[in-house]
Amino acid sequence: MRAARLSFVTAAAAAAALTAVTGCTQKSDGGDGDRVINVTATDDKCETSAKEIAAGHVELAIENKGSKVTEVYLLFPDDRVVTERENIGPGTKQRVTAEVKAGEYQIACKPGMKGDGIRQSLKVTGGSAAKRDPRLDKAVAEYRAYVQEQAEATLPLAEVFAKAVKAGDLEAAKKAYAPSRIGWERTEPVAESFGDIDPEVDVREDGLEDGQDPATDWTGWHRLEKALWQDKKITDREKQLADKLVTDLEEWEERVGTADISPTSMANGAKELLDEVATGKVTGEEERYSHTDLVDFKANVEGAQKSYELLKPVAQENDKALVTELDKQFAALNALLDEYRPDTSSYDFTSYDKVTEAQRKELSDAVNALAEPLSKLAAAVVTK
CATH class of the missing domain: 2.60.40.420 (Cupredoxins -  blue copper proteins)
Known part of the structure; x- marks a missing residue:
């Protein structure tokens, strides 16, 4: 990211x-x-x-x-x-x-x-924004609790991943990698609102700023992903980075409760999650070494759907046709993703390097079909 x-x-x-x-x-x-x-x-x-x-x-x-x-x-x-x-x-x-x-x-x-x-x-x-529907205040409160819950669930999974890296256990680290990212991916817009944390934990090599050296400045999940799948070795540097990842995620967990959340930011965040899928997961760029893109893909969709479901009662009154379309497109995208995992209760998805170009196009079309109406959700919940 x-x-x-x-x-x-x-x-x-x-x-x-x-x-x-x-x-x-x-x-x-x-x-x-x-x-x-x-x-x-x-x-x-x-x-x-x-x-x-x-x-x-x-x-x-x-x-x-x-x-x-x-x-x-x-x-x-x-x-x-x-x-x-x-x-x-x-x-x-x-x-x-x-x-x-x-x-x-x-x-x-x-x-x-x-x-x-x-x-x-x-x-x-002006002193304040217009008074809004109390149902939207309830949606914000419930979403805030969801975000905190996801952050708290992420930390122990990241600790399992870090422990395997520090033990030099390549296979155990690979197995723990994707699960450790699910909570972050579900709440990515909130996670990334703290701009000083995201570049430490979730940046790809090509996302580094000009002048940054990948050898010394690249940290986080994707740096470790490259070591595990491409380099196929764990050095002292990776062990240090595993500890740093946990420390950074601890800070995220402590700060996420202070994030500013509004109904429109929830709606815009849902659209942003679909944009993340379109620009990173569908292309295979996000998890270019591990090919666990579909795990991130599903988590992004789940996070977007959570925001939508919480805002849905108000959106239903303001734009019934939009809600009907969003329900249809979320169902279609989730059904398509289920074709890539034998057990729909697990996150054991097909490795993305096994997904053909035609299948990627089908996934991309489904994402775009959802993203377009989702971009209208903020307008459907804004105070008139």
Whole structure:
């Protein structure tokens, strides 16, 4: 995964960050048209239609007019991620709906998806966001508990993995590798909201920043994955990295309860999980040495579905047709994934190097069929 991703932040924070994207001094006084901030990204600019906006819901309309794939982040002052959209190709558009409270934020456009990005400051005015449906507060509380539960379940599995690495037991480490990642993959947008933890535990070699040396700066699961499957040996360096992985995940477990979570960030996070599948798992890039991509794939889908199910009662009232389509597409994708595991109660999936190009295309089509309606979920739960 990349270093910083969509964070589950307070609805208000998300809008605030959205405002940060703006480049002029236009203010919003609450009309629906004022709720849209146009962001034009190029290879060297990040131009927006507003620099100040009132607290509440906001829609970020992004257009990439550059020649490079870009990302747009909504950031708190301390660089925690409010929300973001990745993999925005040249000539394409993306929209993100969020809610924000009063405060100061930043927007970062990242051409080439590298570095700190081209940043704009944003001011969100007003005391608080509009009062929301109490069912959404319940959904947020339940999702927060789910995220904490996943973090707590991850740590003992990571300790089993680390113990095998430190013992020099190659086969035991391989067996423990994929299970240790499931909780992280289910809650990846929240996990990645702490930008200083994700690059330590889940970055791939090609995700390192310019100037970083893989020999000394690459750490985490995928560094160990390469040692186990490609290098086929465990040295003192890997043993040290196993301890570091556990330490980093302990910090994640302690901090995950402080993540800012809102209904829109849950919805945007569900879409982000599907984007993770489309750009990493379906392509085979994520687990390029172990080929355990389908384990991550399933965990991402489960995490997205958890967010959706919690938000579904409100979305059902606001957009019944959308809910019908999402139910259909989640069922279809889950049924397709089940074809790659003999026991649907386990995570024993087919090794991804055994999945043909035609089968990968079928999986990709199913992901895209779900991702498109899922991108509309945030708008279906936002306070009107």
